[in-house]
Amino acid sequence: METTWIRTNKLFFKINPSLKFVMISSLFLVYLFVHNLNTMIWASLFFLILYSSVTGLSGKWSFGFVLFTLVVSLFSASAMILFGKGSHVLYHQYLIMITQESLARGILLGLRTFTFSLVGMLFATTTLPVPFFYSLMQQLKVPVRFAYGCLAAFRMIPMMAEELTHIRQAMIVRGMTKQKGIKAYYARLNHYLLTMLAQSIRRAQRTAIAMEAKRFSMKESRTFYYQIGWSRNDLVFVLIIVCTVAMSFLCANSFPLTPFTNVLDH
Structure with missing residues (x-):
């Protein structure tokens, strides 16, 4: 871990882990119901920039994770692209049929997978295990x-x-x-x-x-060696996440890159 986690003094390491966990989890719900291809394009771009800026991993490991995530996203999109349905056929050979609609839906699925992976790595690469579990006990009242x-x-x-x-x-x-x-x-x-x-x-x-x-099974309140609290950095973190999400929606409306505003309608 010492050779890969080299930048633990960055802003996202100073955030309350429970707050970070709740915010990151909410992002999965937000983008799960997004069917605008432009929104997912901008979201994947912005979260890639954010992940590259705040991750605590070394450059080699960070690039490796992004590359692996990109490959997995391509595989998740390929099934929808190659075997989807649609009226505007772009390519048809034997069992493989690529349509304009299946291409858009496949790209949306791949970008959603890519964004979810980036969001997950954003949490995993900026959160130390011990403070995270202490925060779960103190802020979220986990037994x-x-x-x-x-x-x-x-x-x-x-x-x-x-x-x-x-x-x-x-x-x-x-x-x-x-x-x-x-x-x-x-x-x-x-x-x-x-x-x-x-x-x-x-x-x-x-x-x-x-x-x-050590009496870990007792239900009474107990003291903790590490006290996890709140700080101004938590507010900064919330603003960064909210601005990133808002920018993805605003750029999708102001600077659409594709005509697919809702892939389910095509």
Whole structure:
């Protein structure tokens, strides 16, 4: 994480995580019901600029995530583009039929996927796990046992990845990776799954006992080591998000790039 999360002093890292979570979640609902292709074009452009400006990842990782998101968006749009219905046929060969209507709907679907991914990465790459779970407990009143349980599970992910590497190295030393065929592949898969499952059960049991000993199951109010509060940065964050959304709608009306104001009507 130290090599990828290199800019944690930016504005979006100083925002209350609960506020950020609620605002980002509301964006999914806003753009879920948008059928104007111009709005999604401008929204994807503005959120791409915003993500590039505020992300805490290094340039290499940030570009990699955007590229991966773009590829996924193209795949999500391809089914609608290649096999959609419409009256204005642009290309038809065997099972593939591209119409003007299916092209517009496919691009809208791809841009929606791209925008949703950017919005999700906007939250994921500017939010530290520990303050986020503390904010859930303090601002959104999530029960302590659930929040700390999720935080403990999050901390186990690197441990499980390291354990998987150790299992693979042990299998290489024993020569199990040199065996070919379906039977050998099935045996290796069983070794991975059974070992990881057994270790995960032991680790989860130890964690549960430790949390019970620390009285995480009690329902009374408790003190917190980290106090997550509010600041002027939260207001700035809300203004930035609202302005970004408003600009996408205003630019779609003032500077339309396509004639498809509602892809469902075509």
